[in-house]
Amino acid sequence: MGVELTMPDLGNLCEQRQPLECRVALVSNDRDLSSSWVSALNATAAQHENPYGLRFESVATSALEKCLREEDQLQALIIDGGCNPDELKAAEQLADRMHALRAQLNVFLVAQDSFLNDQGGAPASVRKRFDELFDRRECNFNHMFRLVQAFIARRASTPFADTLKEYVFSARDAWHTPGHSGGDSLRNSPWVGDFYRFMGEHVFNTDLSVSVQVLDSLLEPHSVIQEAQDLAAQAFGAEQTFFLTNGTSTANKVVIQQILGGGGKIIVDQACHKSVHHAIVMNRVEPVYLKSTLHPQFGIYGPVCRADIELALDDHPDAGLLVITSCTYDGLRYDLKPIIDYAHERGVKVLIDEAWYAHGYFHTELRPTALECGADYVTQSTHKMLSAFSQASMIHVQDPDFDEFRFRExxxxxxxxxxxxxxxxxxxxxxxxxxxxxxxxxxxCAQMVATLRREVDATGVFRALTLDDLVPVALAQDNIRLDPTKVTIDVSGSGYSGKEIQVKLFDQFGIQVEKTTYNTVTVLVTLGSTESKLLRLVHALKQLARQPRKRSHECSTRQLPEFTHLNCLPADAYFSETEELPLMDNGVAAEKKLVGRTSADEIVPYPPGIPVLVPGQEISAQIVQFLQQLLQGQNATEIHGLIFRSDEPMLRVMQQTGKASPENKVSNAGNRSKK
Structure with a gap:
């Protein structure tokens, strides 16, 4: 049964499938105060409108951590600051420990006016940690109940989503874009009416335009969009947050242009998202590429060695930006704080691509996040692991030198x-x-992950890979961590390749996995994962485990060829006069023509999606042979960046106009490590 609520001052709650329940813990070792306050507050809640289902309970200080870890419906704490400065200090420390466990909860302090400072206000340390203060001698429980409810209501509000819904339900006539006019152009069409019915009414009547001023402007927000962004900044721990509707690809480009627009030097993982490579070209940036580590057994590329990052920062003091991806597609994440601190000590800004880690701030075991570790900019694909629509992303900012006007431009x-x-x-x-x-x-999700891992291992054929399995030897001392929501399964024991298992899961069991390598499949456990889906996946894997085959030959990973060097800026290569040379052309003949030439495009085998060539890079014999191998045989690899002329793969290279002089060459990151 749904509960319909019409309380605009409390956030315009949508209909709920079940009544809400919000628990508020009063944390005190004073049993008399705790008992009397909890009784009074629960009596007050029973007498007032209580749409969030606030219920107050007493928790001893010693039991708080257990409550925080196990009580999912906990939404607020009221911490007793006692009657003397030492007890107040202990309350502040308790609030800090609480924040480390559940940063999203509202926290209130019960104190006495004797703790006010000389100016009659609360000390800054108190105001920083607590949403509101209550006097221990307080008797107005109506007021206290309303304050706690108001703070929870603010956190639970969706200012933009509510305004959009209200506008749609007001049923205004549309004489503006978009042309389908709320779906009216399709609804009764004999040709496309089926599409309208398939997509549903609200897909169309929520598709509006900037003409509707009440919905604010994403490009220049002042009302409900700005309110929503402010709430997001508070939720994710940022100073400021900006919404994007064209993905983290755009987010990365915006940040790189903010720091290095017009040129400069960037230190970046060679295995970063292609949007970073695109931004390097678009902004005429000079890249210093860092080499990713490879796990040879599973063909999984991991983070860059911390020593290599530090060495690049030392060797390139003129760099303006360091870009790191954490976590990776496979769930490997850096120990970021020492890296970020090292960069900041050298005056280098840090962008962390957290496209796959927007959920990290919301569970104790997944923290600290990049923002908590001091990153200047963090980009997140809110759609990848959370409940936003595809392409919905955020940029979080805490750069102390942030120029908001220029950023908006x-x-x-x-x-x-x-x-x-x-x-x-x-x-x-x-x-x-x-x-x-x-x-x-x-x-x-963590409980489902534990079940999935246990059941996968119980098949005796498949194996859920652990952190130790996934971290290459080169990263053993770097304190790399694993996001448990990415579960990578070794399928080697089945005799099938990762791709073959992917096809079997889809064709025979109706299951689509996230990614594969030649001997692994990876599944994501998200907020939308259910016990029924888990049951079906486990059943499918058990069925497949009963039908192993003897592998006719062992597959081995093709390690990316070594990065050569840049002959010029990527932008110079990409926009230069070019020619197209065949990649295959009887193999040896193509190699002779291509070796030593400068690539004008980014060439990316997928998977894993890591460039073999970037614009401006010199082509080696190893690179040519590697690409030729990928295109041969029945299981040819998809390669982005190639040009096909009459089904013949071609590489676009710079026209030869003489060798580049040393002064025209750019800096190159060596493949050295600190000794």
Missing amino acids: NLNMYASTSPQYSMIASLDVARKQMVMEGYGRLRH
Whole structure:
């Protein structure tokens, strides 16, 4: 049964499938105060409108950590600061420990006016840690109840999503873009009416335009979008947050242009997302590429060695930006704080691509996040692991030198002037879900991960890889961690390749996995994972484990060829006069023509999606042979960046105009490590 609520001052709650329940813990070792306050507050809650289902309970200080870890419905704490300065200090320390466990909860302090400072206000340390203060002699429990409820209501509000819904339900006539006019152009069409019925009414009537001023402007927000962004900044621990409706690819480009627009030097993982490589070309940036580590047994590329990052920072003091991907597609994440601190000591800004880790801040075991470790900019694909629509992303900022005006201009250069409003609403709602129930949802995910790993290993054929399995030897001392929501399964024992298992799971059991290598498949355990889906996946793997085959030959990973060097800036190569040379051409003949030439394009085998060539890079014999091998045989690899002429693969290279003089060459990151 749904509970319909009409309380606009409390966030315009949507209908719920079940009544809400919010627990508020009063943390005190004073049993008399605790008992009397809890009784009075629960009596007050029973007498007032209580749409969030606030229920107050007493928790001893010694039991607080257990409560924080196990109580999913906990939404707020009231901490007793006692009657003297030492007890107040202990309350502040308790609030800090609470924040380390559940940063999203509202926290209130019970204190006495004797703790006010000389100016009659609360000390800054108190105001920083607590949402509101209550006097221990307080008797107005009505006021206290309303304050606690108001703070929870603010956190649970979705200002943009609510405004969008209200506008749609007001049923205004549309004489503006988009042309389908709320779906009216399709609804009664004999040709495309089926598409309208398939997609549903609200897909179309929420597709509006900047003409609807009440919905604010994504490019210049002042009202409900700005409110939603402010709530997101608070939720994710940022100073400022910006919404994007064209993905983290755009987010990365905006940040790189903000720091290095017009040129400069960037230190970046060679295995970074292709959007970073694109930004390097678009902004005429000079890259210093860092070599990713390879796990040879599974063909999985991991983080860069910390020593290599530090060495690059030492060797390139003129670098303006360090870009790191954490976590990787396979769930490997850096120990970021020492790396970020090392960069900041040298005056280098840090961008962390957290596209796959937007959920990290909402569970104790997944922290610290990049923002907590001091990153200046963090980009997140809110759609990858959370509940936002595809392409919905955020940029989080805490750069002390942040130029907001210039940032908005850079953002406007990439963002559409016709954003998808339902996508913005999904960002608002995804944020709400995480601050209100993210901890509990992720705890449930962890339980499913444990079950999945146990059942996979129990097959005796498949094996769920652990952190020790996935971390290459070169990273053994780097304190690399694993995001448990990415479960990589070794399928070697089945006699099938990762791709073959992927096809069998899809064709025979209706299951689609996230990615494969030649001997692994990876599944994501997200907020949308259910026990029924888990049951079906385990059943499928057990069935497949009963039908192993003897592998006719052992596959081995093809390690990416060594990065050669850059002959010029990537932008110079990409925009230069070029010619196309055949890649195959009887093998040896193609190699003779290509070796020593400069690539004009980014050439990316997929998977794993790591460039073999970037614009401006010199082509080696090893690279040519590697690409030829990928294109041969029945299981040819998909390669992005090649040009096909009459089905013949071609590489675009710079026209030869004489060897580049040394002064025209750019710096290159060596493949050295600190000794």
